[in-house]
Amino acid sequence: MKAVTKTSRSHGAAYRSADVPVINRDELLIRVTAASINPGDLAIYNSSAPDFSPAQLPFIFGQEFCGEVVEIGSLAKGFEKGDFVSVESHIFCGVCGQCRNDQRHICQNLRVIGRDTQGGLAEYAAVPARCSWKHTDDSLKDIGAVMGPFGSSVHAVLAEDIVGRTVLISGCAPQGLFAAGIAKAGGAKRVVALDASSYRRKLALKMGADAAIDSSGSDCLSKITKTCGSEGVDAVIEMSGGAKAVSLGLKALRPGGRFVAFGLPVTNLSLDYAGDIVRRGIRLEGVAGREIFRSWYKMESLLKSGAVDPRPAITHTFPMKDFKKAFALINSKEKNCGKIILKP
Ligand SMILES: [Zn+2]
Known part of the structure; x- marks a missing residue:
């Protein structure tokens, strides 16, 4: 597969070949249909993220994405091949005090997909099943990549x-x-x-x-x-x-x-x-991230009812191979862009 890959500590990234991820038993293999760029991705691209370690190189980043389930681990229940999912990028442990008190988004052992693990600026990504939000129909398919950040805004505003x-x-x-x-x-x-x-x-x-x-x-x-x-x-x-x-x-x-x-x-x-x-x-x-998965239920309701439409904020879509154009737009002084989508 092809993936946007960080190959060194310097600014930028490369679009290069990588192996399709091998999934763990609790994971799904997602064929990525769209990814969007967030400030965390930008910090990694610009090499300005303090938590980015050389030991991770080369690594595929990208925290916001959606796609089709193409492979299912033996312990990943509740999913079928062909399901369309959006990804909750926060991998929570499930056993710490926060997780056991309904605060999974601030889990004490939190890892972030695309920062601490290989991410979704790629044709395929491995994602824990517990971090996958299954869509029940196709109505939000075009905005599946922005569900995570939209959910964070839902949490921030409607707390x-x-x-x-x-x-x-x-x-x-x-x-x-x-x-x-x-x-x-x-x-x-x-x-x-x-x-x-x-x-x-x-x-x-x-x-x-x-x-x-x-x-x-x-x-x-x-x-x-x-x-x-x-x-x-x-x-x-x-x-x-x-x-x-x-x-x-x-x-x-x-x-x-x-x-x-x-x-x-x-x-x-x-x-x-x-x-x-x-x-x-x-x-x-x-406010860090969104409540898992309370914010997701709220946003699904807001989006499906038509109460709020995030589409005007999505201003550009590029083929993933043109990722440099997307990052250049976000890095520009003028910032003539809203959310940018990349498609493999
Ligand atoms: Zn936890």
């Missing part, structure tokens, strides 16, 4: 009731774009998106945001206040990890508001901890 609330989406990369649509579908009174890219602000409006503010402009806080009200926003969904954005989001909240920390800063942040969080009673919630 708490947002009906009638004002919501600020900070950062309109794909996770933020999905979040804008989910917030609107979840009954938010007003959804305001924040991003420096005019292309992505337009996408946020397409996804259902009521307003989109240029984060590179001056006086963002007063613009947020103007559109959401002087009392401050009820919830901030922080998807960018940018130091300025985190500080702005905290200041934009009303006292007692909810700050969802999702975006990953590349350096340690300096915050007005006492003034912006403690004294104002801000509720800070870290």
